[in-house]
Amino acid sequence: MFKPFFKLAPMVCRFALMSSVLIGLLVITGRVQAHELRPAVADVTIAQSQMQVELQVAVETLLAGIDQSQVIDTDESPQAETYDRLRVLPDQALADLVRAEWSLLASGFLVDGAGPLNLIGVEVIEESNLDLPRDTILKLQAELPLGNGPVALGWIVQNGGLVVRYGDGEAAYAVFLEGGELSAPLPREGVVQESAAAVFWRFVVEGFEHIIPKGLDHILFVFGLFLFSMAWRPLLAQITAFTLAHTVALGLATLSVITIPAAQMWLVEALIAISIAYVAVENILRPKLGWWRIVVVFGFGLLHGLGFASVLGDLGLAQGQFVLSLIAFNIGVEFGQLSVIAVAFMLLALPFGRARLYRNIVVVPCSLGIAIVGVRWAIERSFL
Known part of the structure; x- marks a missing residue:
């Protein structure tokens, strides 16, 4: 009797989350993060x-x-x-x-x-x-x-x-x-x-630190991707889509091809929070890799790339070292993401991955916690 519900649950989840985005866009378009500190x-x-x-x-x-x-x-x-x-x-x-x-x-x-x-x-x-x-x-x-x-x-x-x-x-x-x-x-x-090597290393460190320890939202998103499946192919497909998307968005935004007014960056941050909740909920309701998951991860990667771009703009890129700084920052971000996956693998997959109840004792509780945090952040960044 519950099978029809579980078949519909992923569709309901998608509809609810996408509806939340649309409602947020329509109802609270004028909201800004008024008191956020800037350099x-x-x-x-x-x-x-x-x-x-x-x-x-x-x-x-x-x-x-x-x-x-x-x-x-x-x-x-x-x-x-x-x-x-x-x-x-x-x-x-x-x-x-x-x-x-x-x-x-x-x-x-x-x-x-x-x-x-x-x-x-x-x-x-x-x-x-x-x-x-x-x-x-x-x-x-x-x-x-x-x-x-x-x-x-x-x-x-x-x-x-x-x-x-x-x-x-x-x-x-x-x-x-x-x-x-x-x-x-x-x-x-x-x-x-200032040598090219010094510039390169400085921005690698900045990119890494934007993930660890400063980027809790990005940490949770990558952790959510890790929890999706124990198999390496689904993880590789998701990380590749996410990396490609945020690299493209980061480059376009930093080159001012895409411009997000500072007063509207709250919307990017709210959607990033929704992306965290979405991947976590789908981990619970539909843990099967399909084209939809890759498309969603790619789309959310674009949002995260715009978030990275706002930080990179604060760092103050010098024109003479622009390309080098951009590449180095992105490499630092990737090292940070891979570090998150490595730590999650050592703490969860190695000791518990072969357990029959791995999904029940690790994936579902962790994904539920991530979803709750994502929803809370989305509400705070949109309304509070």
Whole structure:
């Protein structure tokens, strides 16, 4: 009597999940992740006697004293109310406050090889939607000592991520800093001396770290693919489709062929959460490889690639090392995914894979847990 239900269950599951996507698109298209923290961007220019920095930053986070190394959203910070009060200040009032509090803000910068940074201009970029973060351009200047020594720039770990960009064209340099790091020495003349090997390794590490430990959503998705079957052919087919898709999406998005406005990245993140729930539910209801599973995994791979692209954009690709950086980041992502599969194989497949109850004691409970987490994230990223 239950056979008809189990035959219909996969179809019902697909319909429900796809309907959720459509409803989400129709009902909540205007929703944005208003308070997600973003890295600041510093464009550096060095003349013989001066260093000038144009910093684009959501300055309210700095004025509120939010420790951005501990949270990824202002709502999660103990200073959330302070941030919200600053966010509703008129643009001119915020600019005046920055000038008044500059001595405090300046203490957060790390400068090597130059004098202290002085504030010479403040421009608050108008953003009437209070649900969106507001950018402020700070124009800074520091005197250089006599000689021809280089300069390095960074800021304290509490200020979060900082992209430092220097130079133009093929010789341009860009780096994503966190953890209180300093940029490479920026010469007064010539270009930054950074070997191709150093750039390659830096972005391999960034790609790997985006999966482990930072990419829990991607970890769960790959883990869900692993749980689908003990046979290597279905796993290889899924991983190949997923890798191909997110590689294509990552390249197209990074080249700006596909552009997702920052205000709409919440939709990509919500759909990624739905993809996690989907593969987990299908593991339970329909653990048989077919064309539909490959197509779905490929489609979700495109979404994950767009998610990777937003991170890679934050890292600040230098034009001269663009292709190398893109390849290296993708290799790092692949190493991260393979590491997830290797750990899952050692912890689950080796000790329990031959057990008759492997599906009942490992696949179904783990997939159910992944599905619950995916649904919860989809709701949080769409409505909360």
